[in-house]
Amino acid sequence: MPVITFFQTKGGTGKTTSAFLLAELLSRGNSVTVIDADPNHPFAEWKRDGGEGERFEIITEPDVDKVPAAIAEASGRSAFVIVDTEGSANQTAGRAASMSDLVIVTSTGTPLDQKHAAKAIKFVMGVGKGIGKTIPVRVLMTRQKAVGQSRTVKAAIETMKKHGVEVFDSQLIERDAFAALFGYTTLLFDLDPAKVNAPDKAYFNARVFANQVLQALGAQKPGETPSKAQEAA
Amino acid sequence: MMDRDAIHDPFADDGSTDAMAASFAPVPLTEAKAAPAETASAIKAADKVGAEQGFTQRKRKKKSTFRRSDNFRTGRSERLSLKATEEAIAQLAEVTDTHGWVKGQTLQYALDALAEKINDPQDSFWQTHNFHGVD
Numbered sequence: 001m002p003v004i005t006f007f008q009t010k011g012g013t014g015k016t017t018s019a020f021l022l023a024e025l026l027s028r029g030n031s032v033t034v035i036d037a038d039p040n041h042p043f044a045e046w047k048r049d050g051g052e053g054e055r056f057e058i059i060t061e062p063d064v065d066k067v068p069a070a071i072a073e074a075s076g077r078s079a080f081v082i083v084d085t086e087g088s089a090n091q092t093a094g095r096a097a098s099m100s101d102l103v104i105v106t107s108t109g110t111p112l113d114q115k116h117a118a119k120a121i122k123f124v125m126g127v128g129k130g131i132g133k134t135i136p137v138r139v140l141m142t143r144q145k146a147v148g149q150s151r152t153v154k155a156a157i158e159t160m161k162k163h164g165v166e167v168f169d170s171q172l173i174e175r176d177a178f179a180a181l182f183g184y185t186t187l188l189f190d191l192d193p194a195k196v197n198a199p200d201k202a203y204f205n206a207r208v209f210a211n212q213v214l215q216a217l218g219a220q221k222p223g224e225t226p227s228k229a230q231e232a233a
Numbered sequence: 234m235m236d237r238d239a240i241h242d243p244f245a246d247d248g249s250t251d252a253m254a255a256s257f258a259p260v261p262l263t264e265a266k267a268a269p270a271e272t273a274s275a276i277k278a279a280d281k282v283g284a285e286q287g288f289t290q291r292k293r294k295k296k297s298t299f300r301r302s303d304n305f306r307t308g309r310s311e312r313l314s315l316k317a318t319e320e321a322i323a324q325l326a327e328v329t330d331t332h333g334w335v336k337g338q339t340l341q342y343a344l345d346a347l348a349e350k351i352n353d354p355q356d357s358f359w360q361t362h363n364f365h366g367v368d
Binding site (some may be wrong): 001002025026028029030039062064068072075076077078079080086088089090091092093094095097098105119122123126127130131210214217 | 250280311
């Protein structure tokens with residue numbers, strides 16, 4: 001049931017890759033629907049270009065008027081609804097974020113990404129204020145270096161924490177295997193390990209990320225309603 | 234936290250992650266399909282905040298009225314009056330109708346084709362046509 005929206009008003013921050021990894025990882029344990037709300041249709045293209053074996057459903061819906069119904073209907077079919085949005089300040093993404101149980105804002109940590117991350121977070125907070133409810137929002141640092149962390153990224157994380165912005169401990173590293181998802185149109189775990197560098201590290205990275213998203217959502221105990229579990233979390 | 238060795242094995246059971254993922258469930262279909270007031274107010278709030286922050290709408294605006302000039306810009310706006318044989322007029326109509334063209338279009342194609350012939354005096358066309366004076 002939880003609706004997880006990847007939201008950033010700037011493109012190229014790793015929203016689609018992160019959404020794809022989360023969809024793949026969560027679909028190993030439960031039903032997942034991906035709402036591909038990006039007009040570039042990256043999920044549909046992945047499928048069209050030969051992607052197969054996915055256990056998640058892909059719905060392409062970039063229309064601002066239709067996306068709320070698509071999300072609502074998907075939440076009745078699947079345990080998780082993941083919405084991938086276009087990297088721009090657009091209404092479709094805004095509406096999806098407003099209906100979410102968790103908004104994930106992606107950022108590489110560059111000043112421009114941070115500026116747009118702040119814009120996205122302020123948007124979510126503004127909507128929350130408008131409806132008298134806090135919409136959980138967390139920042140995921142993406143495309144990070146495997147070794148060492150630049151001062152810019154360190155400063156970016158410190159600034160966010162200083163402002164009370166929640167940041168995932170897990171970061172997505174700039175991995176060959178992640179780029180290969182769309183390059184070879186494959187699932188991460190179906191990827192030919194010979195084609196990329198250190199796939200095991202990518203598996204580890206993706207699993208920790210998915211685990212942290214689940215922790216953020218709060219796992220439901222048997223018989224508990226989704227809302228109660230999320231309140232408890 | 235997960236066992237690191239198991240994590241490195243792509244076929245290993247995900248353990249805690251899978252168990253946590255499995256603990257979620259879809260909402261009842263009746264609840265999901267209904268348009269709850271909460272969703273409507275969230276969308277309204279999103280649109281309001283979006284408008285304040287300059288969010289754009291990707292949806293293409295539909296034109297309210299259809300104007301012929303929006304789609305037809307042929308440049309053929311002058312009238313032509315000429316005398317021709319009945320056969321030539323019938324042939325013009327036939328070629329035009331067969332291809333779903335308009336007469337001005339057929340005339341343009343005919344002129345283009347003729348220009349090619351004129352540029353090639355050796356073309357067999359000139360064995361049956363004589364344009365010296367009145368044909």
